[in-house]
Amino acid sequence: MVLAIILFGGWPATLYAQSGCNIHQTVRLHAEDVVGGDEFGSSVGLNGYTLVVGAHKSDIDGEDSGTAIVFERQGDAWEQAAVLVANEYTVGYNFGRSVGIDGDLILVGAVFGDGNEPGSGCAFLFERINEQWTEIAKLIADDGEAGDSFGRAVAIDGRIALVGAHHDDDQGNDSGAVYVFAQ
Secondary structure (H helix, E strand, C coil): CEEEEEECCCCCEEEEEEECCEEEEEEEECCCCCCCCCCCCCEEEEECCEEEEEECCCCECECCCEEEEEEEEECCEEEEEEEECCCCCCCCCCEEEEEEEECCEEEEEECCCCCCCCCCEEEEEEEEECCEEEEEEEECCCCCCCCCCEEEEEEEECCEEEEEECCCCECECCCCEEEEEEC
16 A cells, blocks of 8 residues: 655655655655745645645745645646635735645635734635636634734645634633634
8 A cells, every 4th residue: 555645844845655664755846836935845735636735935926925736646747737826915925834635625724814804814715626726715713813823724624624823812822723614
């Protein structure tokens, strides 16, 4: 049995595979439009033959707006399939600081995005519809405050999404919170 493992720590993202006790690098991924300082590989998610990689310092939609790049496995190769950005103007959002994927759903955190207050953080949900990735929802914390970093961590399983806000102060300074969304 082969298990895919993604290790990250900056640009470029590297894919490893495990077979038995042996682990070996299978490919080193680069995005087409990534440049120095974009921090491609700062977040990664894998589900089957679809991989999403965050580049939260990308300037694709303005300084530090961020992006998430989707790769799909075609035979033995990983090909860039899509570049995800939020539908709204996102200068400074750090979109892609966290990513999660489950089947045809991708969740992308934007820790400095505008939730119910400017800079409180947000997350964006994308769905693959007819082989195209489409933004279908923006998730915000109803009680979010500027600096909460909502979107610093995300996870998705089916129609349940989790979004972390490690600077939430409800239980004390930077005590943190996790928000659960369900459809």
